[in-house]
Amino acid sequence: MYGSVYTDPNAPDVVETAAGEIITSDMPEHPDYEAHLVAFEARIDAGEKIEPDDWMPRRYRDQLIRLIQQHANSELIGALPEGTWIPYAPSLKRKKALTAKVQDEVGHAQLLYRAAETLGKPREEMMAELNDGSSKWSNVFAYPAETWADVAVIAWLIDGAAIVNQTIMANGSYGPYGRALKRICYEESFHMKHGEDMIITLMEGSEAQRQQVQEALNRWYWPLIMFFGPHDKQSVHTEQLKKWGVKPKTNDEQRQEFLGKYMPRIYELGLTVPDPDMHYDEASGEWRHGEAPWDEFYQVIRGNGPMSAERLATRRLAYDEGKWVREALER
Ligand code: BYC
Numbered sequence: 001m002y003g004s005v006y007t008d009p010n011a012p013d014v015v016e017t018a019a020g021e022i023i024t025s026d027m028p029e030h031p032d033y034e035a036h037l038v039a040f041e042a043r044i045d046a047g048e049k050i051e052p053d054d055w056m057p058r059r060y061r062d063q064l065i066r067l068i069q070q071h072a073n074s075e076l077i078g079a080l081p082e083g084t085w086i087p088y089a090p091s092l093k094r095k096k097a098l099t100a101k102v103q104d105e106v107g108h109a110q111l112l113y114r115a116a117e118t119l120g121k122p123r124e125e126m127m128a129e130l131n132d133g134s135s136k137w138s139n140v141f142a143y144p145a146e147t148w149a150d151v152a153v154i155a156w157l158i159d160g161a162a163i164v165n166q167t168i169m170a171n172g173s174y175g176p177y178g179r180a181l182k183r184i185c186y187e188e189s190f191h192m193k194h195g196e197d198m199i200i201t202l203m204e205g206s207e208a209q210r211q212q213v214q215e216a217l218n219r220w221y222w223p224l225i226m227f228f229g230p231h232d233k234q235s236v237h238t239e240q241l242k243k244w245g246v247k248p249k250t251n252d253e254q255r256q257e258f259l260g261k262y263m264p265r266i267y268e269l270g271l272t273v274p275d276p277d278m279h280y281d282e283a284s285g286e287w288r289h290g291e292a293p294w295d296e297f298y299q300v301i302r303g304n305g306p307m308s309a310e311r312l313a314t315r316r317l318a319y320d321e322g323k324w325v326r327e328a329l330e331r
Contacts, residue, residue, distance in 0.1 A: 036055055036057075037057060039055075040054075040055060040056060040057065040060075041243075041244075044173050044244055044245045045245075048173075049173060049174070049175035049178065050173050050174050050175060051175045051176070052118040052119065052175075052176060059240070060244055060246075061119050061120070063237065063240065063241060063244070063246065064116075064119055064174050064177065064246060065116055065119050065120075065121050066237075067177075067237075067241075067246065068112055068115050068116040068119075068177055069113075069116050069121070069126050069129075069135055070135065070136045070137060070138075071112050072108075072109045072112035072113045072115075072116060072126070073109075073126075073130050073135055073136065073137035074137045074138035074141065075105050075106070075108040075109035075112060076105075076106060076109040076130070076137075076315065077130075077137045077138075077141045077311050077315060078105055078137075078138065078140075078141045078158075079102045079105040079106050079109075080141065080311055080314055080315070081141060081143075081144070081145040081150070081151075081154060081307075082098060082101065082102055082105075082145065082151055082154055082155070083102045084145065085098065085145060085148065085151045086098055086099055086102065088148065089148075090148060094198070097194050098151065101155065101191050101194065104187045104191065107187075108180075108184045108187070111180040111183065111184065112177075112180055112184075113126055114176075114180070115174075115176040115177045115180045118176045127319065130315065131312070131315065131316050131319055133303050133312055136301055138227065139223055139226055139227065139297055139300045139301055139305065140154075140158055140220070140223045140224065140227050141307075141311060142300045142305025142306060142307050142308045142311065143219065143220070143223055143305065143306055143307060144306060144307050146216070146219070147212050147215075147216060148212070149202060149209075149212040149213045149215070149216035150216040150219065150220070151198070152195055152198035152199045152202060152213065152216070153195070153199070153213070153216045153217055153219075153220050154195070154220070155191050155192065155194055155195025155198065156192060156195030156196050156198070156199050157195070157217075157220060157224055157262060158220070158224065158227070159188050159191040159192040159195060160192045160195075160258070160261070160262055161224055161227050161228070161258050161262075162188055163185055163188045163189060163192060164254060164257050164258045164261065165227075165228065165254055166181045166184060166185050166188065167181075167185055168247075168248050168249045168254060168257075169181055169246075169247065169248070170182045170185060171248050172245055172246045172247060172248060173244060173245030173246055174246060177246075196265075199213060199269065200269070203269050203270065203271075210270070213271065214271055214272070217266070217271055217272075217273065218273075218274045221273045221274055221275065222274075222275075222292050222293055222296075223300075224258075225255065225275075225289055225292045226292050226293075226294070226297045228251045228252075228254045228255040228258065229251040230251060230294065230297070231251065231252055232250045232251055232252045234294075235250070235251050238250050238251060256286055256287070259286070259287035259289065260286065260287060263278070263280070263287045275289055275290045276290065277289060277290030277291075278290065
């Protein structure tokens with residue numbers, strides 16, 4: 001039995017022997033583990049994609065489940081701040097575009113939960129962990145969307161930040177995640193353009209509308225800076241994820257790419273950011289930002305953000321109200 005688990009690269013990770021003993025193909029003490037790991041890492045270094053049936057170390061599988069599950073949760077919870085504005089959209093055109101965007105975000109969650117399922121974690125378990133608050137979702141969705149301008153800033157800059165992150169992660173080593181992200185990026189690009197169009201319209205409007213955009217940007221700026229995760233020195237997972245090709249660029253590299261793309265656009269539109277230290281560093285060709293409120297970030301990701309409880313309550317309500325549909329499908 002041991003032989004089949006450790007010598008067959010397609011063997012499942014966890015196998016129960018006839019004697020009821022649980023063994024995994026990721027037991028570092030097993031003599032074949034090292035050989036499997038070397039072959040696995042050589043495939044990654046050669047730029048090959050890892051597919052669901054391929055042998056992979058247990059930690060690779062666990063990291064991907066953590067990452068993809070959090071990403072899927074973020075798409076589902078992320079639909080809520082904008083979704084609550086659908087009834088108040090200022091025109092039919094905006095209402096149709098926002099409704100389509102919210103539907104897209106929920107669709108992204110479906111694609112991502114599916115990608116996580118290929119690693120062996122059942123969707124019901126992921127839903128239960130989202131509903132009981134034990135799994136994470138992106139910090140940005142724990143803040144309120146106070147005005148219509150917040151909806152515009154979310155679509156322009158949060159989707160813009162997500163495109164930067166996802167275009168990078170789409171080149172990662174796990175095939176199903178990369179393919180899901182490529183498809184998601186097409187839709188996010190459309191959302192970002194829709195957001196930019198809303199921002200330009202508001203900025204060409206009245207003084208009150210311009211002020212509304214500036215106030216919304218002031219609210220979202222620091223959460224956006226923290227969207228890319230802690231600085232590389234504080235990041236827990238980056239080193240391992242980079243080594244295994246899951247995360248081709250670090251948190252700080254991703255943040256820099258975002259600032260390089262969006263800071264010029266923010267200033268061109270006549271907007272500012274609430275960060276006295278923000279400046280362009282000629283020598284490095286990079287935008288330098290001030291220190292973000294990281295204490296707030298850690299509070300938020302532990303579930304203590306201003307809207308964390310309300311978002312979860314809405315999510316649970318939607319889950320409970322959809323119970324009859326799930327039951328009908330099972331019949
Ligand atoms: N928020 O070691 P680190 C969208 C956690 S939705 C919350 O650097 P990693 C949209 C991190 O999980 C798209 N938690 O982690 C939807 C870890 O905690 P655990 C959202 C965060 O994984 C609707 C700890 O901090 N995008 O665009 O190497 C409408 C240490 O961090 C955050 C994604 O989900 C955060 N921002 O790198 C509109 C991107 N950052 O797990 C728009 C996918 C860090 O040890 N995720 N943490 O308990 C990633 O790319 C990576 O997970 C991160 C973090 C870059 C975010």
